Amino acid sequence: MKACIVVGTYYSPGQTFVNRHIEHLFGGNTLVISDDINDLRPVDARFLNRSDVTPTAVDKLFAPFQKAYSHISQGTKRVPYGPDRSRVISFLKLHKPDVILSEFGPQGVSMAKVAQDMGIPMFCYFRGSDASSRVRHKHVQRAYRLMMPRLRGIFAVSQFLIDNMAAHGVVHPQSVVIPSGVDIRRFFPETKVPNSCLAVGRFVEKKAPLLTIKAFAEALKHHPDASLTMIGDGDLLEPSRALVAELGIGDSVDLPGALPHDDVRKKLVQTEFFLQHSITANNGNTEGLPTAIQEAMAAGSITVTTRHAGIPEALDQGETGFMVEEHDAIAYNAAVLQAMSMSVENKREMAQKARQVAVERFDNAQLLIKLEQEITRAIAAK
Incomplete structure (x- = not known):
């Protein structure tokens, strides 16, 4: 199975869990769509930098209207449009992923409609502020609620985050807790x-x-x-x-x-x-x-x-x-x-x-296997 990982910025050294998914999910058979890509790690054709696009004069003219429409219809202004949307769709058509995994809620909101339109099963992974401080805002609640029916399922690092979203009216019937985990082979006790x-x-x-x-x-x-x-x-x-x-x-x-x-x-x-x-x-x-x-x-x-x-x-x-x-x-x-x-x-x-x-x-090797199994199961059950 091939997975497309959606992130905010690549490469983020502190996001070890996200980087692990990019490198190892489904044996490393992954591609990446990122809002922005820095020069901390080399990238190849498997990476799409959404910020690497120059809007035309017409795009700039219609941008306020497009963002307003997206805000009304999908609860967010983050949805790709114009050349950005075309590049995302072309990238996905070229690489043909079997599944899209958005890391963090905002990335899920930005990509859910595209995934739905293309018929690609999508999941979103919540990890902290995206399911705590952000979900307190009415516009985020609305965006998340509109996103949920477009997803095959959601993951969160704790039950607390799932419960917190539910308290704000954001629920999905396929909600699974999978902590980020740790490499227990590297973090091994030594003399204290x-x-x-x-x-x-x-x-x-x-x-x-x-x-x-x-x-x-x-x-x-x-x-x-x-x-x-x-x-x-x-x-x-x-x-x-x-x-x-x-x-x-x-x-x-x-x-x-x-x-x-x-x-x-x-x-x-x-x-x-x-x-x-x-x-x-x-x-x-x-x-x-x-x-x-x-x-x-x-x-x-x-x-x-x-x-x-x-x-x-x-x-x-x-x-x-x-x-x-x-x-x-x-x-x-x-x-x-x-x-x-x-x-x-x-x-x-x-x-x-x-x-x-x-x-x-919290063995991240076992948790990665669990993530793969949950994704595979949810796709097969549809």
């Missing part, structure tokens, strides 16, 4: 540095990095040998560095900014605790099921986090990690301290259980 802590992700509101720093500072009073590394960048990186300086814990905390994924892996497999205080941002943005937590579990790191979005679908409280309520700084401080204060034997047992769950539920 005692009381080492790691946080990975953008320094943004929904990660609440300042709460993690404050919790670590409290634990440091009881475990002066503890260390914390927070990898990532974002608007809250500098305020986080300022807080570290204010608390006088600079000798124990390292904030290096963003690092290559393999550097993150090397750090994680030697880290004892993974800290992430996820919260729902003011605009409604949430996690789906954080890949970093799945990686931490595979690496045998004990996770201290929050009951947020799909996280409770991955962690078992007190068995494979610790969870507290969002924004509960006191409980979070206590959970971090509790984790560090466990006996060596209890730490080892919890880390082993976390690894076991990751192997059983």
Whole structure:
């Protein structure tokens, strides 16, 4: 079977799950339609860059009317039209994919009508903000509702996202939860540095990095040998560095900014605790099921986090990690301290259980097979 993967930007280094689909879905028998293509990876004839088109004067003249029509009829202005639509259709006719998989909701909205018109079965994969903050907007709800009957099915990384869309009137009878997963062969536990802590992700509101720093500072009073590394960048990186300086814990905390994924892996497999205080941002943005937590579990790191979005679908409280309520700084401080204060034997047992769950539920090789099976089954059942 041949699959066409629809993405926003190619290549996006942080979207390891999307890149894995492009490289390995159905044995790598894939092609790609992207809103934009950068120069980070070489591409060939299997890639279509939608932005690589020059509209004619007539197209420019009719563009406002076309976008208005698309907005009224399909709930979005993102639908291809004019030369863009012609190139997309020609590309699909040339390569003849058996299925289209749109990564993220906006890409699904843009391609669903074309797929329907061409009779190509299509699926959409939801992963986070596309099914949380975005779906709060009425125009997005309308666009998603119009898209759903055009899809053969949807996938989401957590049941939370499916339920959240349903709460806004966006449902599909063929909805399947498949987490992004992790390469359990690469994220394999190594000897842990005692009381080492790691946080990975953008320094943004929904990660609440300042709460993690404050919790670590409290634990440091009881475990002066503890260390914390927070990898990532974002608007809250500098305020986080300022807080570290204010608390006088600079000798124990390292904030290096963003690092290559393999550097993150090397750090994680030697880290004892993974800290992430996820919260729902003011605009409604949430996690789906954080890949970093799945990686931490595979690496045998004990996770201290929050009951947020799909996280409770991955962690078992007190068995494979610790969870507290969002924004509960006191409980979070206590959970971090509790984790560090466990006996060596209890730490080892919890880390082993976390690894076991990751192997059983988040092996990306098995999840890729499940995705292929679900796509094949849904197409055959129609």
